[in-house]
Amino acid sequence: MLAALILVLVLGGLLAWHADRYAANAPRWIALVTLALDGALLVPYFVGGLPEAGVWLDDVRWRWIPRFGIGFHLGLDGVSLLLAALTVFLGIMAVAASWTEIKERVGFFHFNLLWTLAGVMGVFLALDLFLFFVFWEIMIVPMYFLIALWGHENRAYAAIKFFLFTQISGLLMLLAMVVLVAIHQRNTGVYTFDYFDLLKTNLEVNTALWLMLGFFIAFTVKLPGVPFHTWLPDAHTQAPTGGSVILAGVMLKTGAYGLLRFVIPFFPEVVADFSPVAMGLGVAGILYGGMLAFAQSDMKRLVAYSSVSHMGFVLVGLFAWNALALQGVVITLLAHGISAAALFVLAGAVQERIHTRDMDRMGGLWSDVPRMAAIGLFFSVAALGMPGLGNFIGEFLVLLGAYRVDAAMTAAAALGLIIAPVYSLILIQRAFHGESREKHRIRDFGARELTLMGLLIAATVWLGLYPQPMLDVSETWLKSSLRGWEETVAQQVPSQAPSGIPLRRGEP
Amino acid sequence: MITAADLLALSPLIALSSAAVIVMLAIAFRRDHRLTFVLTIAGILISLVTVPLVSDVTPRLVTPLLIVDRYALIFIVMAYAAGLATVVLCWEYFRVREGQPEELYILILTALLGAGVLAAARHFASFFLGLETLSVSLFALIAYPLRERRALEAGIKYLVLSGVASAFLLFGMALIYAETGTMEFTALGTMPGTFPAVIGTILIVVAVGFKLSLVPFHLWTADVYQGAPAPVTALLATVSKGSVFVLLLRYGLESGILRAPVLNVLLALIAAVSMLVGNLLALRQNNVKRILAYSSIGHMGYLLVALIAVNAIGGDFAAEALMVYLAAYFVMTLAAFGVVAVMSPADREAEELDDYTGLFWTRPWLATVFSVSLLSLAGIPLTAGFIGKFYLFAAGSQGSLWMLLGALIVGSGLGLYYYLRIVFQMAQTPAALQAEPEARPVGAHLLLAVLLLLIFGLGVYPAPFIDLLHPEIKISK
Numbered sequence: 005m006l007a008a009l010i011l012v013l014v015l016g017g018l019l020a021w022h023a024d025r026y027a028a029n030a031p032r033w034i035a036l037v038t039l040a041l042d043g044a045l046l047v048p049y050f051v052g053g054l055p056e057a058g059v060w061l062d063d064v065r066w067r068w069i070p071r072f073g074i075g076f077h078l079g080l081d082g083v084s085l086l087l088a089a090l091t092v093f094l095g096i097m098a099v100a101a102s103w104t105e106i107k108e109r110v111g112f113f114h115f116n117l118l119w120t121l122a123g124v125m126g127v128f129l130a131l132d133l134f135l136f137f138v139f140w141e142i143m144i145v146p147m148y149f150l151i152a153l154w155g156h157e158n159r160a161y162a163a164i165k166f167f168l169f170t171q172i173s174g175l176l177m178l179l180a181m182v183v184l185v186a187i188h189q190r191n192t193g194v195y196t197f198d199y200f201d202l203l204k205t206n207l208e209v210n211t212a213l214w215l216m217l218g219f220f221i222a223f224t225v226k227l228p229g230v231p232f233h234t235w236l237p238d239a240h241t242q243a244p245t246g247g248s249v250i251l252a253g254v255m256l257k258t259g260a261y262g263l264l265r266f267v268i269p270f271f272p273e274v275v276a277d278f279s280p281v282a283m284g285l286g287v288a289g290i291l292y293g294g295m296l297a298f299a300q301s302d303m304k305r306l307v308a309y310s311s312v313s314h315m316g317f318v319l320v321g322l323f324a325w326n327a328l329a330l331q332g333v334v335i336t337l338l339a340h341g342i343s344a345a346a347l348f349v350l351a352g353a354v355q356e357r358i359h360t361r362d363m364d365r366m367g368g369l370w371s372d373v374p375r376m377a378a379i380g381l382f383f384s385v386a387a388l389g390m391p392g393l394g395n396f397i398g399e400f401l402v403l404l405g406a407y408r409v410d411a412a413m414t415a416a417a418a419l420g421l422i423i424a425p426v427y428s429l430i431l432i433q434r435a436f437h438g439e440s441r442e443k444h445r446i447r448d449f450g451a452r453e454l455t456l457m458g459l460l461i462a463a464t465v466w467l468g469l470y471p472q473p474m475l476d477v478s479e480t481w482l483k484s485s486l487r488g489w490e491e492t493v494a495q496q497v498p499s500q501a502p503s504g505i506p507l508r509r510g511e512p
Numbered sequence: 513m514i515t516a517a518d519l520l521a522l523s524p525l526i527a528l529s530s531a532a533v534i535v536m537l538a539i540a541f542r543r544d545h546r547l548t549f550v551l552t553i554a555g556i557l558i559s560l561v562t563v564p565l566v567s568d569v570t571p572r573l574v575t576p577l578l579i580v581d582r583y584a585l586i587f588i589v590m591a592y593a594a595g596l597a598t599v600v601l602c603w604e605y606f607r608v609r610e611g612q613p614e615e616l617y618i619l620i621l622t623a624l625l626g627a628g629v630l631a632a633a634r635h636f637a638s639f640f641l642g643l644e645t646l647s648v649s650l651f652a653l654i655a656y657p658l659r660e661r662r663a664l665e666a667g668i669k670y671l672v673l674s675g676v677a678s679a680f681l682l683f684g685m686a687l688i689y690a691e692t693g694t695m696e697f698t699a700l701g702t703m704p705g706t707f708p709a710v711i712g713t714i715l716i717v718v719a720v721g722f723k724l725s726l727v728p729f730h731l732w733t734a735d736v737y738q739g740a741p742a743p744v745t746a747l748l749a750t751v752s753k754g755s756v757f758v759l760l761l762r763y764g765l766e767s768g769i770l771r772a773p774v775l776n777v778l779l780a781l782i783a784a785v786s787m788l789v790g791n792l793l794a795l796r797q798n799n800v801k802r803i804l805a806y807s808s809i810g811h812m813g814y815l816l817v818a819l820i821a822v823n824a825i826g827g828d829f830a831a832e833a834l835m836v837y838l839a840a841y842f843v844m845t846l847a848a849f850g851v852v853a854v855m856s857p858a859d860r861e862a863e864e865l866d867d868y869t870g871l872f873w874t875r876p877w878l879a880t881v882f883s884v885s886l887l888s889l890a891g892i893p894l895t896a897g898f899i900g901k902f903y904l905f906a907a908g909s910q911g912s913l914w915m916l917l918g919a920l921i922v923g924s925g926l927g928l929y930y931y932l933r934i935v936f937q938m939a940q941t942p943a944a945l946q947a948e949p950e951a952r953p954v955g956a957h958l959l960l961a962v963l964l965l966l967i968f969g970l971g972v973y974p975a976p977f978i979d980l981l982h983p984e985i986k987i988s989k
Contacts, residue, residue: 071975071979134902137893141892141893145892152935152936171924172924175924179905182906186909
């Protein structure tokens with residue numbers, strides 16, 4: 005079943021590639037059907053009810069390269085289930101959003117789109133470090149092509165920058181993985197890349213710190229966290245709409261996922277010491293990203309920097325590592341995925357119509373395209389954290405959880421809630437309000453785009469008003485990993501226990 | 513006294529030598545390109561078929577000069593297969609060009625013979641003989657298109673520098689022999705390292721550095737790669753470098769020179785500089801063959817990691833890593849130069865970056881093969897290059913070679929940049945957008961398809977190949 009989730013996307017991609025010689029629309033429909041099929045494969049896991057804590061919903065394990073104990077090991081738990089569902093959902097949105105934008109090499113475009121999604125899906129499911137790395141790198145290549153082939157004016161630069169940042173940081177992670185495995189082999193005499201075996205590896209604090217940094221940098225580049233975020237505005241701005249949707253909606257989430265799946269469980273004792281630094285980077289990201297977003301005149305760049313800001317909350321929440329904050333992280337990942345995707349679709353739609361992303365040349369669009377403007381306002385308001393919409397729940401929970409760990413840091417992070425309205429509303433003001441500076445005769449959203457946006461709106465409202473189902477799904481996972489964390493920290497740093505901080509993190 | 517079993521053990525080399533003689537005689541009687549080509553292919557195939565027969569009697573010492581063991585045989589198979597690929601490329605490449613290409617095939621066969629001898633050498637005499645057989649064949653191969661100025665220049669350049677390297681090599685060997693009185697690798701291992709012997713070893717390393725085009729002995733590389741006909745460049749890049757590397761590991765292990773701290777530091781320095789300089793120099797090139805030349809300098813630097821880590825990881829693991837990386841390097845390099853050869857029109861070579869503009873839309877098949885081989889050279893997962901790089905990471909991290917691994921990561925990052933430049937160039941919209949029918953005959957395309965399959969095969973499911981190497985590969989007793 006789990007392997008099928010990835011295989012369907014891979015095969016669908018190959019099929020879509022060769023379909024465009026038969027009909028221009030064939031790749032689009034094939035991609036939609038493929039994603040729908042993938043979604044259907046996920047449904048049974050949602051219906052099946054919640055398992056006990058620590059139980060995996062599904063698990064696949066095949067031998068792959070026995071020489072190094074590498075297996076094809078996939079597993080699904082609450083968090084990966086939610087993220088996998090998000091991947092499929094936004095995949096459909098990406099296909100729909102590029103329906104008219106992509107006019108040439110349609111087949112190859114959808115091949116790359118589906119293969120990127122296959123890589124992302126693999127990242128969310130892999131429980132073997134080698135396999136994880138393979139998926140981690142595999143998703144970069146088609147994304148590179150998406151940017152390099154269908155991107156905008158400065159695409160060569162953006163695509164190569166994106167590839168280099170992720171690939172070099174990825175090699176650091178590979179090195180850390182290999183060293184981790186070598187240490188495990190030295191201790192036990194067995195080569196293994198399996199997630200659960202490696203969780204038990206005993207590490208010296210100093211080694212653990214270096215290894216943790218290897219993983220942390222790779223994931224923070226992808227997240228992106230300050231100061232590794234510089235690839236993101238370029239990649240986002242230059243990517244075609246579908247690429248931006250995937251990039252912002254799901255690919256950034258792989259960084260957060262890596263942090264919560266690997267970094268924190270593998271190196272709990274180091275992470276406890278390191279968390280002020282990581283939370284500091286998160287806060288820096290929130291404030292710096294927000295300020296830069298305000299200063300942009302390029303619509304997509306603005307949204308890209310706002311992503312840096314929102315991902316700062318994720319970093320803060322992850323390293324606060326308690327139940328509230330982690331629940332908040334999961335909700336933020338979903339909500340930001342949806343709202344950022346929607347804003348990129350909007351920006352892409354504007355660019356498709358007036359051929360610029362420069363907000364200095366917009367203004368007054370409200371009267372021309374009232375539907376687009378209203379939807380834009382909705383998602384800007386969602387992004388700024390209006391209560392009742394998804395992003396608010398996530399960020400609120402993150403702040404609530406982080407407050408227990410570090411009040412000062414949380415106070416600084418909360419300033420982000422002031423900056424967010426500023427840059428979100430300036431987007432609306434400059435693009436849609438005011439005098440129109442240039443004459444545009446443009447088409448408003450049609451039925452396809454309205455349906456697409458309607459789905460995204462519904463998802464955001466649902467997350468905002470009734471997030472409990474999402475919280476339930478991820479809760480079992482949280483319970484088990486928090487318990488594991490408590491045990492390790494209690495074992496590894498008994499001397500620090502009286503100071504209170506590490507143990508209090510474990511409170512549900 | 514050579515027994516029948518010894519002869520059997522040597523049969524891969526003997527079969528190849530006979531093939532060279534037969535091809536030569538055939539040319540003497542009847543100058544025919546097709547006949548020569550078929551005979552050469554048959555000769556290499558027969559030599560390949562003898563390998564499984566031999567594997568029953570290994571490891572076997574044949575005279576003090578040669579040892580036929582699994583390590584040598586696996587490399588011989590790789591080298592012969594690469595030779596086969598080169599022959600196919602040569603057939604397509606020289607068929608449409610003027611001149612008499614028949615003797616080319618004899619030279620390819622003798623080059624392979626030299627490589628085979630190097631893989632099995634355990635004595636300075638066979639070391640030198642193998643290396644010279646290989647190099648002399650290569651001089652002629654590089655300068656084979658006599659009327660081309662650049663090919664001649666490349667040939668002379670390689671001849672002179674190779675001659676200098678051989679002089680270094682001989683002088684080094686002489687110094688060691690004068691000091692120890694033996695020329696067998698294993699016997700050297702038992703001797704205490706005296707000062708002249710260490711100098712001798714360093715001289716040998718210098719000579720080997722020339723052959724492997726390691727920095728600072730790399731100056732010939734780009735010019736020779738560029739000047740030689742593309743199929744010959746493919747042979748030079750794979751078989752010649754691979755065989756010298758295979759020999760270096762055996763020599764280093766058996767004679768114990770890798771345990772000497774001086775040499776270890778020296779090699780580490782050479783490796784790091786090769787990775788960085790090779791990749792940096794490739795950044796500014798606009799000529800595909802020169803890019804590949806500089807990238808090969810970097811790759812030889814990466815490969816040294818396995819050699820330097822040998823004290824920590826043991827010879828067997830180093831041999832395994834070396835073989836895996838070489839296999840990957842062979843297939844991806846052959847595929848890349850194969851594309852260059854197939855792309856080249858009859859009057860020149862397609863070596864400028866501009867020749868590749870829009871290849872994805874004009875000749876999608878070639879562009880796919882080229883991109884895959886470039887991504888493999890960059891070490892992207894699911895391709896053979898990644899498995900090779902993974903082995904180097906494993907070797908380096910177990911040997912705690914952090915500085916070298918750091919250089920490897922930086923070098924890979926630089927490498928990615930110029931590989932992606934080529935890929936991007938191919939993805940550009942060309943001026944005239946029409947898909948040409950694939951003009952060239954099927955042979956080369958079939959070869960490229962096989963290489964593509966091998967790149968993916970080794971990358972996706974390397975277990976069968978690794979099973980060949982582990983745990984049976986034993987390099988020293």
